[in-house]
Amino acid sequence: MENNQPIGLFDSGIGGTSIWKAIHKLLPHEDTLYLADSKNAPYGIKSKAEIIALSRKNTEFLLDHQCKIIVVACNTATTNAIQELRARYSVPFIGIEPAIKPAALHSQTHKIGILATQGTLNSALFHQSMQQYQNVVFVEQIGHGLVELIENGQIDSPTMESLLHQYLRPMIAANIDYLVLGCSHYPYLIPQIQKILPPHITIIDSGEAVARQTQRVLEQTVGLRNPITPSSQRFFTNTDPQVLEAILDHKYLVIPTDF
Structure with missing residues (x-):
């Protein structure tokens, strides 16, 4: 049919x-x-x-x-x-949903960064997904302000760059080897994120x-x-x-x- x-x-x-x-x-x-x-x-x-x-x-x-x-x-x-x-x-x-599974299955450091909204990180469904991977440390970060900047056409703005540095530096320090983007807006930030992350960190979106x-x-x-x-x-x-x-x-x- x-x-x-x-x-x-x-x-x-x-x-x-x-x-x-x-x-x-x-x-x-x-x-x-x-x-x-x-x-x-x-x-x-x-x-x-x-x-x-x-x-x-x-x-x-x-x-x-x-x-x-x-x-x-x-x-x-x-x-x-x-x-x-x-x-x-x-x-x-x-x-x-945030693509936790492929990151968790392939991570060598067993430390994964999750950049997402407050609503996603606080949800029961997200926490249920995380419970499946007890051997993985999830470094969570709420992307305060990122969606608003994207919606206002400020993807390449100095403010965006400053926020991304602020959010990603602790993840790098925690030795993550995967960064999961937990918001459908965030793939538009991949070029800026790649400039900040070391090349061995893999970015995953859904x-x-x-x-x-x-x-x-x-x-x-x-x-x-x-x-x-x-x-x-x-x-x-x-x-x-x-x-x-x-x-x-x-x-x-x-x-x-x-x-």
């Missing part, structure tokens, strides 16, 4: 486009619809109840646009709300793994795959579309919405 309804994605802003890019690269014939809830960014400082309410609202926006599967392209929303979303709605949901899981669910669920035809990519934001357009290299039109 064929299904040309779109894959829906939502995030607390523009960061989830790092996940969208991985999905679009792997599944170029699938239509996608991306919702940036930048008006309410960052989610990481909000309560669990607020995150669940926003995630429901985002989900219903995507369902109103006939999305056949929803990717929660936000670590904080996944770790705090995805169980509730799966219980409430009938479409498949794909979540995004984009490719989420794309592969999306592909698996589409293939395993009858009637969800799209035929090999030209696809359409749509983007919505509830703030000024210029930053989202810039992160997409001005290749796509971003539609403002009152959502």
Whole structure:
């Protein structure tokens, strides 16, 4: 069976486009619809109840646009709300969590850095994941201010550079050999992070793994795959579309919405 309804994605802003890019690269014939809830960014400082309410609202926006599967392209929303979303709605949901497993399995120093939002690091789901690797020391750091700078188009600003030095220096001193990026915004900081970290430290984000899981669910669920035809990519934001357009290299039109 064929299904040309779109894959829906939502995030607390523009960061989830790092996940969208991985999905679009792997599944170029699938239509996608991306919702940036930048008006309410960052989610990481909000309560669990607020995150669940926003995630429901985002989900219903995507369902109103006939999305056949929803990717929660936000670590904080996944770790705090995805169980509730799966219980409430009938479409498949794909979540995004910090990629602890590959780091833990391959670390030689058994010390791994986690750069994430407060909402992710404090979540029960994140702590459950960590419990599986008792022989690993996790050096956790909340990325205070990083999402706000990215949302304001200040990825290469002196303030960003200063914050990254502040957050990464203790991890380097702790002898980590893997850095896990626990927020979908953070892959856009990889060039700056690489300038700070020693070359032996490997950076891991979740984009490719989420794309592969999306592909698996589409293939395993009858009637969800799209035929090999030209696809359409749509983007919505509830703030000024210029930053989202810039992160997409001005290749796509971003539609403002009152959502």
